Amino acid sequence: MPSLTQPECAHYIPPPETKEDLQFADLPIIDLSKTHTPEGRADLYPQLRDALRTHGFLYAINHGYTQAQRDRIFDIADVPFNDVSPDDKKTYTTDVEKLGYFAGYKPIRMWKVDSENQILDQIEHYAINLNVTKRPHPTPIRPFLPELDEFARHNHFNILHPILRLIALSLELPEETLVEKHNFDRAGETSVRFMKYHRRSNDEEERSKNVWLKGHTDIGTITILWSQPIGGLQILASDGKWKWVRHIDNGLVINTGDMMTFFTGGYYKPTIHRVIQPPLDQRAYDRLGAYYFAMPDNDVRLLPYAESPVLKRVGIERQCLDKDAPSCETWRKARAAAYGRSDLKKGVEYGVEEEVIQGIVVKHYN
Numbered sequence: 001m002p003s004l005t006q007p008e009c010a011h012y013i014p015p016p017e018t019k020e021d022l023q024f025a026d027l028p029i030i031d032l033s034k035t036h037t038p039e040g041r042a043d044l045y046p047q048l049r050d051a052l053r054t055h056g057f058l059y060a061i062n063h064g065y066t067q068a069q070r071d072r073i074f075d076i077a078d079v080p081f082n083d084v085s086p087d088d089k090k091t092y093t094t095d096v097e098k099l100g101y102f103a104g105y106k107p108i109r110m111w112k113v114d115s116e117n118q119i120l121d122q123i124e125h126y127a128i129n130l131n132v133t134k135r136p137h138p139t140p141i142r143p144f145l146p147e148l149d150e151f152a153r154h155n156h157f158n159i160l161h162p163i164l165r166l167i168a169l170s171l172e173l174p175e176e177t178l179v180e181k182h183n184f185d186r187a188g189e190t191s192v193r194f195m196k197y198h199r200r201s202n203d204e205e206e207r208s209k210n211v212w213l214k215g216h217t218d219i220g221t222i223t224i225l226w227s228q229p230i231g232g233l234q235i236l237a238s239d240g241k242w243k244w245v246r247h248i249d250n251g252l253v254i255n256t257g258d259m260m261t262f263f264t265g266g267y268y269k270p271t272i273h274r275v276i277q278p279p280l281d282q283r284a285y286d287r288l289g290a291y292y293f294a295m296p297d298n299d300v301r302l303l304p305y306a307e308s309p310v311l312k313r314v315g316i317e318r319q320c321l322d323k324d325a326p327s328c329e330t331w332r333k334a335r336a337a338a339y340g341r342s343d344l345k346k347g348v349e350y351g352v353e354e355e356v357i358q359g360i361v362v363k364h365y366n
Contacts, residue, residue, distance in 0.1 A: 007143035010082065012074045012288065017229045017247055020279040025235050025243035027055055029251075033062035035162035041169060048163070049170035052256055056271030057235050057245065059227075060252040064158045067250045070226060073151055076144045077194040077290045080105070080126035083140040092138050094127075097341060100333025101189045102127040102293075103135050108198060111213075111340025114366070119208040121340065122198040130156060130190045152192050155292035156184050159224055163254060171264065171308040178263070181296040182221070188297045189332060190220070197232065197275065197287035210277040215242075215365025217270035218257030219335045220295035225253040230287040231279045236272040236365060245273075258335070258362075259295060259328060262302035266317025267310065272365055298329035319360050326358050334358050 028051040034040030051058035065073075084092075092104040106125035113119045129135060130152045132145050164178035171177075182190070197212055215236060225233075227248050234242040245253060255271040278287060296302075303325045304316050319325075326334075334357045344353035344364055353364045 006072070006147070009075050009079050009144070012071075012078045014074070014229050014288075015282050015285045018231050018279040018282050020231075020281060022231070022244045022279060023241070024246045025055065025057065025237060027051065027057050027059055027245070027253075029059040029061055029248075031062050032060050032064070032159065032162055035165065041162075041166060041175070045166040045169040048166045052167075052268050054238070055235065056269060057253060057255045057273070059248055060159070060163075060254050061248065061250070063252055064154060065250070070250050072147070073226065073290050074228065074288060076147060077288055078196075079140055079144065080138070080194055081124055081196045081288075084138045088138045092136070096339075097337045100337045102191060102193065102336060103129060103189075104137075113211060113214055113340075114208045119204055121213065122200050123213065124196045124198065125193055126195075127191045127193045128152070130184060130188070130192070132192075148192060152292070153184070155192070155224055156182075156190070156294075159252065160222055160292065160294050163222055167260075167264075167268070171267070171305060171310045173305060173308050177305065178221075181300045182294060183297055186297045187299070188295055188328070190292070190294050193291045193293055195289045195291065197289075199283070199286055200277075205277055211274060211366065212277060213275040215272050215274040216339075217272060217362075218255065218293065219259070219332055219339075220257045220293050221259040221263070222294040223255050223257060224292040224294070225255075226290040227251040227253055228287075228289060230282050230285055232275045232277065232287055234274050234276060236274075242274065242276075259302055259331065262319055262325070262331075263305060264308075265304035265306070265311050265315075266319075267314065274365065295332060296328045298327065298332075300328045301325050302328060302331060320358075324359065331358060335362070 030044055030047055034044050089105050093107060094103045108122050108124050109120040111121040113121050132149045161179050165175045168175050168177040229247045231244055233245040237243045256268045258270045260268050261270050303322055342355050344355050347354040351366055355362050
């Protein structure tokens with residue numbers, strides 16, 4: 001009979017929410033509990049559509065995890081960073097440039113944050129494929145694999161799939177259109193990822209203008225961020241200004257990525273966002289995050305849904321010719337290998353740097 005006791009780990013205690021007077025983005029909130037009925041989905045999809053087309057980001061609540069379950073995930077999220085030795089971290093570090101996916105550790109000071117001033121990142125990752133037993137893990141993490149499997153499945157079936165159904169409805173497509181391309185048991189690199197932003201020296205903060213992760217878009221279709229109180233995440237608003245994303249207790253922050261733009265012919269753009277130094281009253285803390293980065297199955301080609309009545313009306317903004325459309329695996333490998341490592345060129349737009357991936361211009365914002 002399985003044990004009912006959970007393996008022990010230190011309790012993660014986050015700092016209080018900031019009291020600073022910040023310019024927050026006014027993001028809509030959708031209630032995922034309404035996705036359980038056809039009537040609820042019909043009510044929600046216009047809200048999701050307008051939120052993603054206006055902001056690229058939205059909040060989601062009532063996703064099925066209690067506050068205690070959410071807090072437990074953040075306890076576990078800190079284990080890879082605090083309980084694993086430096087030597088074991090090296091053993092479980094993936095060569096992303098060679099393999100083209102994130103798995104295990106990404107060490108700090110791997111990505112270029114500011115090439116001109118030679119500033120590297122202070123972000124440590126631990127990434128886990130949605131099939132949590134697909135790859136080996138350090139000994140301290142292994143007792144938590146049953147809980148991590150439950151967390152991956154919860155994100156996939158209770159959050160990602162309902163969001164994908166709403167997006168399909170917004171395109172006037174059958175509800176399962178996008179769900180069918182995001183399977184749990186087929187080859188792919190959808191992942192749970194824990195990230196720790198370590199504090200930097202005052203000199204590096206000054207030289208990088210407090211940017212911890214330059215403006216970028218995500219590689220996949222949907223990113224699920226489990227809200228936490230340490231500020232730093234900002235989105236590039238339609239008025240061209242960077243605005244802070246507010247914390248909501250036990251809430252989710254949802255955004256779209258590159259692959260959703262391929263599928264929707266530009267109807268849903270990839271969201272431009274960055275991370276900067278936390279507000280003044282939170283600068284004594286490292287920033288811990290829990291995420292679910294969703295991607296389609298490896299063999300799915302990134303073609304627009306030309307049969308969508310909505311896209312027929314508004315037109316399709318293709319990223320490339322249909323015959324040249326990459327597979328999910330091809331795009332993911334190229335983007336992951338290049339991210340933070342390639343030498344970017346100055347773009348035409350002010351503050352924009354560019355690289356070319358699979359013949360497609362990818363922009364970074366600094």
